[in-house]
Amino acid sequence: MDSFVEEVLLNHEEIVQVCKRLGEQITRDYQGKNPILVGLLKGSVPFLAELIKHIKCDIELDFMQASSYKGVKSTGTVEMLKDMIASVKNRHVLLVEDIVDTGLTLKEVMNVLDDRGALSIEIVTLLDKPANRIVEMYPKYVGQTIPNKFVIGFGLDFNEKYRNLDYIGVLKESEYKK
């Protein structure tokens, strides 16, 4: 195990199995609907790349980048850094996220897509940390629910590091308290 990791939550083989299960569910639910999968940059990229190998119906791909800034109140505001290219009007949208934490980022992105006339908006996330939720948010497709710990790897970063690990691990507290 890497020295900066407290515990491995999902090894690579387990991540592939999770993506297979989610891909099969999505294939069943979206047959004939040609959804747009919108990856939220940057953390969703490795997950999206593995997930789509297991989706056996037609899909389109697009990307957005949003960043949430939490103010003194728990409402928070979200800044759009990159917008998607495709129009979502009358389209089924599946947002692809690495982890749902407070839910603030996704809530704002969902509001924007709803205003633009999306037919349906659902979420597929590799990880869910419901203990830390600030807004109501129920992802339809969840890879694994995890405890309220800071995790890294497979897209997830700490100060832009560790996104390239092929597993999900809990970062040792000593790494961010030093």
Ligand code: IMP
């Ligand atoms: P939310 O708006 O609080 O739900 O923010 C979700 C985003 O916060 C994710 O897309 C990640 O970029 C980041 N995030 C939340 N929890 C973790 C974590 O444990 N490790 C790394 N990034 C995290």
